Amino acid sequence: MPRTIYRDQRGVAKFRHEVLAVVLRVSQADLEVLVTDRSREPFTGMPALPGGPLEVDETMEQAVLRYEDGLLDVSRLGHQEQLSTRSEPGRDPFERTVATTYLGLVAPDTEAEGKARWLPVRPSTPMAFDHAQAVTEAVVRLRGKISYTNIAYALAPAEFTLAQLRDVYQAGLGHDVDVTNLSRVLRRRGQIAKTGHREESGLRGGRPPATWTFTRHDYEVTDPFAVLRPTLRGHQ
Structure with a gap:
């Protein structure tokens, strides 16, 4: 089906502007993204990111929250930021559509x-429109920022063991993380502190591990030159 292109009386192109939300969480040391399955053409039945067109009386930030509301508890969003603008002319097969994407993080x-x-x-999961590329952009942004900021607070539980925190960083960075090195770096930066509590004892018995929390729950650049790289064998 050919795309419809609209112009005003002066010949200036008129097009649709939408927002898209890439909301990520960590589950079992794995990154997951919030999607709905499309019920209409194009791309019927394929997973798609939450989003849609802006109203004339709202900001993009208000619009993205409106589309997220009802798909998750928006009060659980620990962090949300504008990610990119996608303006490829053929990204919507029906009409000219520009999309502004947002990265959101939840526990x-x-x-x-x-x-x-x-x-x-x-990487191989097909999605509607160019939404798979938007997810890739979001993951790249997260992997960059998780090294030099405290952004992991938005992906972690309110209280966590160091093993659970390692799972968050492994999912965010995309590679194995040594828990001892991780805790040393984050404690040196003052990002995490003990809660004084311990996790409930499991079936294995033994002394339950201590729980920790982030010292701040708002976004902060903690080490602008840091990069958390994979641990090399023999150099732990």
Whole structure:
């Protein structure tokens, strides 16, 4: 089907502007993205990011929250930021559409609501429109920022063991993380502190591990030159 192109009386192109939300969480050391399955053409049945066109009386920030509301508890969003603008002329086969994407992060126990579900992030997973590329951009942004900021607070539980925190960083960075090195770096930066509590004892018995929390729950650049790289064998 050919795309429809509209112009005003002066010949200036008129087009649709939409927002898209790339909301990520960590589950079992795996990144997941919030999606709904499309019920109409184009791309019927394929997973798609929450989003849609702006109203004339709202900002993009208001619009993205409106589309997220009902698909998850928006009060659980620990962090949200504008990601990019996608303006490829053919990204929507029906009409000229420009999309502004947002990266949102939530804790592991955040449930999908309504028609939404959590989809494991995989490079090979097909998605509607160019939404797979938007997810890739979001993951790249997260992997860059998780090294030099405290942004992991938005993906972690309020209280966590160091093993659970390692899972968050492994999912965010995309490679194995040594828990001892990680805790040393974050404690040196003053990013985490003990809560004084311990995790409930499991079936294995033994002394339950201590729980920790982030010292701040708002975004902060903690080490602008840091890069958390994979641990090399023999150099732990």
